[in-house]
Amino acid sequence: xxxxxxxxxxxxxxxxxxxxxxxxYREKVLRQLxxxxxxxxxxxxxxxxxxxxxxIAELGDFGATLAAFDEEEHKVANTKRNAxxxxxxxxxxxxxxxxxxxxxxxxxxxxxxxxxxxxxxxxFLGLIALAVVLLIKFGKAKKYIPMRLMPQLVIVLLCVYLFxxxxxxxxxxxxxxxxxVMVIMMAAFDAALAFITDFxxxxxxxxxxxxxxCVMLYVIIGVVVGSAFWHPGWLLCxxxxxxGIAEAIVLIANRNKKKDKKEKVRLKDKYTKEDESYYTMxxx
Amino acid sequence: MAKTLKAExxxxxxxxxxxxxxxxxxxxxxxxxxxxxxxxxxxxxxTTEQVPVLHSSFKSNVIDPYWEVEDYTVNDILTVRESVxxxxxxxxxxxxxxxxxxxxxxxxxxxxxxGKSTLCMIVNHMCMDGGDFKYFMKKLAENYNKFLDxxxxxxxxxxxxxxxxxxxxxxxxxxxxxxxxxxxxxxVKDEHYFPLTPPTPGDVTRICRxxxxxxxxxxxxxxxxxxxxxxxxxxxxxxVRSLYEIGMFRDDERLTIxxxxxxxxxxxxxxxxxxxxxxxxxxxxxxxxxxxxxxxxLIEVLRSVRKSKEDPYMGLYSLxxxxxxxxxxxxxxxxxxxxxxxxxxxxxMSNIGVMDDRALKMGDANIIDGFMTxxxxxKPYMQLALTSLLGDIxxxxxxxxxxxxxxxxxxxxxxxxxxxxxxVRLNRxxxxxxxxxxxxxxxxxxxxxxxxxxxxxxxxxEGEERADAAPEDPTAE
Numbered sequence: 001x002x003x004x005x006x007x008x009x010x011x012x013x014x015x016x017x018x019x020x021x022x023x024x025y026r027e028k029v030l031r032q033l034x035x036x037x038x039x040x041x042x043x044x045x046x047x048x049x050x051x052x053x054x055x056i057a058e059l060g061d062f063g064a065t066l067a068a069f070d071e072e073e074h075k076v077a078n079t080k081r082n083a084x085x086x087x088x089x090x091x092x093x094x095x096x097x098x099x100x101x102x103x104x105x106x107x108x109x110x111x112x113x114x115x116x117x118x119x120x121x122x123x124f125l126g127l128i129a130l131a132v133v134l135l136i137k138f139g140k141a142k143k144y145i146p147m148r149l150m151p152q153l154v155i156v157l158l159c160v161y162l163f164x165x166x167x168x169x170x171x172x173x174x175x176x177x178x179x180x181v182m183v184i185m186m187a188a189f190d191a192a193l194a195f196i197t198d199f200x201x202x203x204x205x206x207x208x209x210x211x212x213x214c215v216m217l218y219v220i221i222g223v224v225v226g227s228a229f230w231h232p233g234w235l236l237c238x239x240x241x242x243x244g245i246a247e248a249i250v251l252i253a254n255r256n257k258k259k260d261k262k263e264k265v266r267l268k269d270k271y272t273k274e275d276e277s278y279y280t281m282x283x284x
Numbered sequence: 285m286a287k288t289l290k291a292e293x294x295x296x297x298x299x300x301x302x303x304x305x306x307x308x309x310x311x312x313x314x315x316x317x318x319x320x321x322x323x324x325x326x327x328x329x330x331t332t333e334q335v336p337v338l339h340s341s342f343k344s345n346v347i348d349p350y351w352e353v354e355d356y357t358v359n360d361i362l363t364v365r366e367s368v369x370x371x372x373x374x375x376x377x378x379x380x381x382x383x384x385x386x387x388x389x390x391x392x393x394x395x396x397x398x399g400k401s402t403l404c405m406i407v408n409h410m411c412m413d414g415g416d417f418k419y420f421m422k423k424l425a426e427n428y429n430k431f432l433d434x435x436x437x438x439x440x441x442x443x444x445x446x447x448x449x450x451x452x453x454x455x456x457x458x459x460x461x462x463x464x465x466x467x468x469x470x471x472v473k474d475e476h477y478f479p480l481t482p483p484t485p486g487d488v489t490r491i492c493r494x495x496x497x498x499x500x501x502x503x504x505x506x507x508x509x510x511x512x513x514x515x516x517x518x519x520x521x522x523x524v525r526s527l528y529e530i531g532m533f534r535d536d537e538r539l540t541i542x543x544x545x546x547x548x549x550x551x552x553x554x555x556x557x558x559x560x561x562x563x564x565x566x567x568x569x570x571x572x573x574x575x576x577x578x579x580x581x582l583i584e585v586l587r588s589v590r591k592s593k594e595d596p597y598m599g600l601y602s603l604x605x606x607x608x609x610x611x612x613x614x615x616x617x618x619x620x621x622x623x624x625x626x627x628x629x630x631x632x633m634s635n636i637g638v639m640d641d642r643a644l645k646m647g648d649a650n651i652i653d654g655f656m657t658x659x660x661x662x663k664p665y666m667q668l669a670l671t672s673l674l675g676d677i678x679x680x681x682x683x684x685x686x687x688x689x690x691x692x693x694x695x696x697x698x699x700x701x702x703x704x705x706x707x708v709r710l711n712r713x714x715x716x717x718x719x720x721x722x723x724x725x726x727x728x729x730x731x732x733x734x735x736x737x738x739x740x741x742x743x744x745x746e747g748e749e750r751a752d753a754a755p756e757d758p759t760a761e
Contacts, residue, residue: 040329040333043333044358044359045326045330046322047326047431050431
């Protein structure tokens with residue numbers, strides 16, 4: 001039996017490159033085949049031909065498995081290279097950032113209180129880059145829930161940094177409004193992604209997002225414009241409810257339209273399509 | 285970590301039915317020669333390896349039950365023994381039950397006596413129904429024969445066991461409709477029950493069986509062919525009328541009996557590429573009255589059955605409701621919810637259909653007799669199962685009862701046979717050209733539409749055999 005398995009594997013492994021990894025893999029598969037054959041014997045199968053056929057059949061499309069193994073070998077090497085390159089670039093970027101931070105801090109008088117923003121900005125930029133990579137990765141893998149978390153992270157980081165800049169550097173009075181804008185952006189982006197990814201509950205999410213945007217706008221405009229806006233500005237808060245009702249009407253209308261169309265086609269086929277053959281034709 | 289398999293919807297449903305029956309499906313096949321034990325062992329291991337659910341134990345997890353694949357040897361499945369009292373051995377074997385915790389979910393016995401083998405098998409209904417059981421036995425014989433011929437390319441289907449394979453042959457529009465059939469068809473309140481004695485601790489499993497007889501079967505099938513009705517319709521008629529008689533129901537009482545339907549009619553290739561599983565629904569046969577003669581009962585049956593047969597979604601009702609219950613609730617709650625909504629029929633009928641003698645041949649050993657039957661029902665539930673082989677029908681009623689119950693069942697079989705004879709007596713003139721007996725009700729005259737509707741309508745229930753199949757060809761379905 002072992003010799004038969006060996007012969008089979010020798011033949012199959014000729015299709016890929018004769019690397020050390022391939023040799024190790026071949027040994028591993030042989031061991032698996034022998035273990036499986038032994039198991040089948042213990043279970044009560046005593047026909048060598050049947051055992052051999054069953055073991056080989058259980059390997060599935062072994063040619064494809066080997067091709068994938070060969071490709072994976074390449075991939076592993078490439079991944080290792082890319083990881084090393086990424087690590088070197090990362091360390092380089094951190095060092096460069098620290099150098100810039102020190103130079104600016106030393107050259108500009110009384111700047112130690114603000115130059116830490118350079119380091120924070122660099123760290124945020126790194127996190128944003130990571131989030132974008134993950135966004136693409138999750139998107140490709142069609143893992144939409146974690147994918148949708150990534151833009152949220154980016155928006156939060158951008159808004160926090162913008163707030164720090166406005167507050168500490170620009171001394172803008174109402175810099176905190178950035179956080180209200182942040183909520184608007186988060187809701188809007190997520191709703192957009194829900195539609196892009198065909199999220200099951202996108203039509204429920206849409207009026208919720210609109211409601212959030214409306215409330216945030218109401219607060220922002222109210223704060224900026226002043227007391228004159230609060231009333232009748234509150235009407236803006238009904239935006240989500242109005243959008244929800246409008247959406248339900250549109251959805252029902254569309255559904256009915258589709259149904260009508262189908263029914264019309266069916267009735268047209270049934271009553272207007274002339275088919276004289278029916279005079280003599282029966283379903284049996 | 286042990287390998288696990290998803291418990292499909294029908295697995296859970298059949299598990300729920302443990303409250304009504306023993307969840308076993310049974311088969312006995314008598315051969316005129318010896319079956320090679322060594323070959324059978326090899327084929328069984330091959331089959332069991334291909335279908336992991338057959339060597340798994342069921343874990344009734346409160347949230348989501350599952351199967352855990354278990355180790356086994358062929359000795360856990362197959363028993364081989366020289367038999368002295370063959371019938372006693374067969375009965376002892378088929379009357380046992382396999383617990384869900386067992387490492388294997390089916391057992392087989394090979395009893396040899398006087399140079400002849402008898403093959404018995406029981407399998408957990410959670411793994412497969414009568415339709416796939418027939419397929420399993422055919423494949424077993426096919427693989428056995430291949431092995432004997434030196435061919436090692438054995439096979440058995442290993443596709444999806446999901447319930448929603450039943451929608452695979454429907455058009456997208458039909459599927460949309462079928463997936464919306466939430467109606468609970470088990471909620472037909474028929475309180476008629478088969479008059480067995482009350483349950484006692486001394487009750488034991490009994491698989492009562494009776495053969496119709498080749499001549500009688502051929503006679504009523506020939507008449508059925510002449511009238512354009514199926515064997516299933518005829519058997520249902522004999523059954524219904526006998527129930528009126530043994531139950532002493534009033535003649536004008538409505539009697540509703542669920543008849544098992546093989547849902548593989550809705551599956552691409554008749555389910556040849558799905559996994560071994562259950563795909564059984566039921567259609568209701570509801571007769572408004574007993575009728576004066578057996579022909580009147582036949583008309584009542586046809587009127588009811590026609591409605592079901594004309595329904596393109598026959599048997600597909602309630603499936604979305606069950607699916608919904610299992611989806612939105614944890615298992616422990618869904619089981620309680622389904623228990624509340626599901627009424628297990630007190631009386632039922634399952635026509636498992638034709639056992640193909642040529643397909644069941646094993647080497648040089650020809651099948652000479654045999655039957656399949658469903659689960660052993662707990663009183664007051666009862667079901668008549670039918671299988672035909674070599675031009676004869678075997679009726680089986682599997683119950684847990686006492687000697688008195690067995691006598692009642694035997695009396696019931698007598699009544700069915702008597703009704704068959706009465707049908708033949710009343711209608712023989714249709715096929716042999718003799719004069720009709722006096723006072724006979726002519727079904728055509730009484731309800732021409734009722735009779736005509738069943739001519740070649742192409743629909744058959746589970747394993748249903750058409751009466752217009754040539755009598756010489758007992759395997760025709």
